Amino acid sequence: MHNTKILKLIHRLREKTETGSLGWEATASPKKFLTTLSDYSVLISEEGDDYFLTIVDSWDDVIERVSDPELKQEDRKAYETMKSLYVLARRNAKGVDEAIDDILGSIE
Amino acid sequence: MNQTLQNIIEQGWGDLASIAGLLVALIGFAITIIGVWKSRSAAESAKKAAYEARSAIVRTEIIANFSSAVTAMDEVKRLHRAEAWNVMPDRYSSLRRTLISICSSHPNLNEEHRKLIQSSIAQFRELESLVESFLAGGKTSPSSAKLNKIVTAQIDKLDEVLNSIKSEAE
Numbered sequence: 001m002h003n004t005k006i007l008k009l010i011h012r013l014r015e016k017t018e019t020g021s022l023g024w025e026a027t028a029s030p031k032k033f034l035t036t037l038s039d040y041s042v043l044i045s046e047e048g049d050d051y052f053l054t055i056v057d058s059w060d061d062v063i064e065r066v067s068d069p070e071l072k073q074e075d076r077k078a079y080e081t082m083k084s085l086y087v088l089a090r091r092n093a094k095g096v097d098e099a100i101d102d103i104l105g106s107i108e
Numbered sequence: 109m110n111q112t113l114q115n116i117i118e119q120g121w122g123d124l125a126s127i128a129g130l131l132v133a134l135i136g137f138a139i140t141i142i143g144v145w146k147s148r149s150a151a152e153s154a155k156k157a158a159y160e161a162r163s164a165i166v167r168t169e170i171i172a173n174f175s176s177a178v179t180a181m182d183e184v185k186r187l188h189r190a191e192a193w194n195v196m197p198d199r200y201s202s203l204r205r206t207l208i209s210i211c212s213s214h215p216n217l218n219e220e221h222r223k224l225i226q227s228s229i230a231q232f233r234e235l236e237s238l239v240e241s242f243l244a245g246g247k248t249s250p251s252s253a254k255l256n257k258i259v260t261a262q263i264d265k266l267d268e269v270l271n272s273i274k275s276e277a278e
Contacts (some may be wrong), residue, residue: 060208
């Protein structure tokens with residue numbers, strides 16, 4: 001039940017990032033990206049071969065940290081889902097889409 | 109005596125006295141209402157003045173807290189340039205505590221402002237984690253330029269919140 005909720009959150013974050021209604025920030029760690037929702041910060045990171053989602057509350061306590069292997073039982077595609085969120089978050093934080101639009105604009 | 113009373117009754121003095129009494133009562137009532145209204149509006153004015161004074165004190169306190177956080181961030185940037193990594197974890201955690209205390213002691217901050225501060229807290233947590241890993245035996249020294257880019261972004265966020273609070277006060 002608990003992991004089902006986490007998976008629902010990951011899917012929702014992915015949708016919102018894809019539609020551009022959720023922004024991400026780069027952090028000091030090159031493979032970790034951050035967004036803030038309500039009173040919580042959510043981080044998506046690539047660590048070795050796995051992807052991790054971390055939730056930090058307003059008191060700076062890590063209240064949840066989950067990796068794709070832990071979610072595999074509920075969702076066989078957990079790895080692909082988290083990787084996809086990670087890629088979208090990275091692109092958003094780095095402004096990749098804006099850069100590509102600018103480059104396309106200058107060569108068209 | 110009886111004659112006098114008879115005259116009063118016959119000439120309608122009793123009715124006049126009743127009317128005069130009624131008028132006096134009405135005037136008295138009106139004066140009382142005005143008095144109550146005046147004292148009520150005076151109490152409300154005093155309450156409003158007290159509220160405004162309290163808000164001004166809270167705003168001044170927020171501005172002072174933000175200014176001290178920005179000063180601490182500028183100091184962090186200088187220490188990054190000097191590559192004083194040993195002292196950095198304490199600086200980051202002190203900054204996080206300051207930001208947490210700003211959020212918790214000022215519940216009137218709006219959601220957007222709280223989100224900006226919350227993301228700054230998370231950014232300093234990541235900075236601390238990166239520098240701690242390096243101090244624990246990491247091979248690559250952190251790039252002060254990259255870290256300062258992140259700190260500058262946090263200063264910009266606080267400036268945005270601070271300017272918004274200042275403009276609300278004007």
